[in-house]
Amino acid sequence: xxxxxxxxxxxxxxxxxxxxxxxxxxxxxxxxxxxxxxxxxxxxxxxxxxxxxxxxxxxxxxxxxxxxxxxxxxxxxxxxxxxxxxxxxxxxxxxxxxxxxxxxxxxxxxxxxxxxxxxxxxxxxxxxxxxxxxxxxxxxxxxxxxxxxxxxxxxxxxxxxxxxxxxxxxxxxxxxxxxxxxxxxxxxxxxxxxxxxxxxxxxxxxxxxxxxxxxxxxxxxxxxxxxxxxxxxxxxxxxxxxxxxxxxxxxxxxxxxxxxxxxxxxxxxxxxxxxxxxxxxxxxxxxxxxxxxxxxxxxxxxxxxxxxxxxxxxxxxxxxxxxxxxxxxxxxxxxxxxxxxxxxxxxxxxxxxxxxxxxxxxxxxxxxxxxxxxxxxxxxxxxxxxxxx
Numbered sequence: 001x002x003x004x005x006x007x008x009x010x011x012x013x014x015x016x017x018x019x020x021x022x023x024x025x026x027x028x029x030x031x032x033x034x035x036x037x038x039x040x041x042x043x044x045x046x047x048x049x050x051x052x053x054x055x056x057x058x059x060x061x062x063x064x065x066x067x068x069x070x071x072x073x074x075x076x077x078x079x080x081x082x083x084x085x086x087x088x089x090x091x092x093x094x095x096x097x098x099x100x101x102x103x104x105x106x107x108x109x110x111x112x113x114x115x116x117x118x119x120x121x122x123x124x125x126x127x128x129x130x131x132x133x134x135x136x137x138x139x140x141x142x143x144x145x146x147x148x149x150x151x152x153x154x155x156x157x158x159x160x161x162x163x164x165x166x167x168x169x170x171x172x173x174x175x176x177x178x179x180x181x182x183x184x185x186x187x188x189x190x191x192x193x194x195x196x197x198x199x200x201x202x203x204x205x206x207x208x209x210x211x212x213x214x215x216x217x218x219x220x221x222x223x224x225x226x227x228x229x230x231x232x233x234x235x236x237x238x239x240x241x242x243x244x245x246x247x248x249x250x251x252x253x254x255x256x257x258x259x260x261x262x263x264x265x266x267x268x269x270x271x272x273x274x275x276x277x278x279x280x281x282x283x284x285x286x287x288x289x290x291x292x293x294x295x296x297x298x299x300x301x302x303x304x305x306x307x308x309x310x311x312x313x314x315x316x317x318x319x320x321x322x323x324x325x326x327x328x329x330x331x332x333x334x335x336x337x338x339x340x341x342x343x344x345x346x347x348x349x350x351x352x353x354x355x356x357x358x359x360x361x362x363x364x365x366x367x368x369x370x371x372x373x374x375x376x377x378x379x380x381x382x383x384x385x386x387x388x389x
Contacts, residue, residue: 061244065374066242067373082121083151084143085121096130104119106379110326115272142377148238149235156184160320191208193208261274269288272286305340307376313381313383338360345368
């Protein structure tokens with residue numbers, strides 16, 4: 001090899017080494033940054049709640065209601081399973097905590113015309129939830145839709161022998177002492193009483209609270225339930241997701257809409273109203289004639305979609321005092337009315353078994369595509385009132 005060729009070869013080798021080094025340096029520098037965005041855990045605040053980095057891009061879809069969150073938030077929610085909490089709506093319980101952080105809410109009459117909420121949490125953390133009240137059989141049916149062994153938090157429940165025996169059903173389903181988080185067997189600090197929260201005296205039954213992080217932590221530490229069970233089975237293997245869409249563009253939205261719901265006639269403290277805001281494409285909730293406020297956020301509760309499920313309401317006839325335990329025919333099919341994008345969609349609902357998803361269709365039989373956001377299901381007795389303006 002002559003001198004000229006040797007110089008060219010050496011320069012080529014040097015250029016190769018240099019470019020390779022630059023590439024490796026850039027690769028090793030950039031890769032950790034990319035990984036850092038995905039793996040840095042959220043911040044745990046002094047009150048035990050979770051805070052996420054709001055500056056991260058929202059690319060990950062919540063499987064329960066379609067809202068887009070960051071990869072940091074998804075990495076967090078994928079470590080646990082859905083959690084349902086029974087939250088009461090007695091006038092002495094208002095304003096409640098936690099409803100605005102739920103992904104999905106179910107509302108039905110618990111007894112005496114007084115409604116109660118099953119708030120389902122998965123993709124968001126609520127620093128406080130409550131007041132927490134007792135279980136009812138139809139709420140268990142709805143919670144049973146959320147995959148294998150969903151967490152269910154409550155304070156006792158209906159237990160008179162018969163079709164409304166919620167506690168007996170939890171035993172039968174294999175939930176008791178496992179995914180069932182009954183305050184009677186758990187106690188402080190996962191649950192606690194707060195007699196001073198509202199600034200005035202209320203009856204003891206309206207003072208029980210918890211927090212979603214505390215409930216998920218208890219399930220992990222004491223029940224071996226995270227996103228997987230103790231056998232390693234993932235909770236969502238058979239979970240049926242709804243289909244989600246982006247909001248309708250402004251020109252395709254309704255301009256105004258008011259929804260009025262009466263569960264039991266004459267029980268005006270428990271009438272519900274939803275007022276559509278076309279600017280935000282949200283429905284603002286009123287409870288008993290007043291704006292429904294979340295105690296912790298001090299903001300009015302809103303939903304992206306309000307779904308009214310018409311169902312036959314029956315007394316359980318189980319011998320309990322004043323025959324107050326109720327049943328709803330929530331398996332089979334029935335009429336559904338969906339409010340979304342400022343419009344009313346008349347359709348049907350279908351639920352085949354306890355563990356089957358409640359599916360919602362339009363009048364042509366097409367599955368509803370929900371806007372991304374809180375979905376609020378209202379179980380309205382056939383004798384109830386639904387009026388729309």
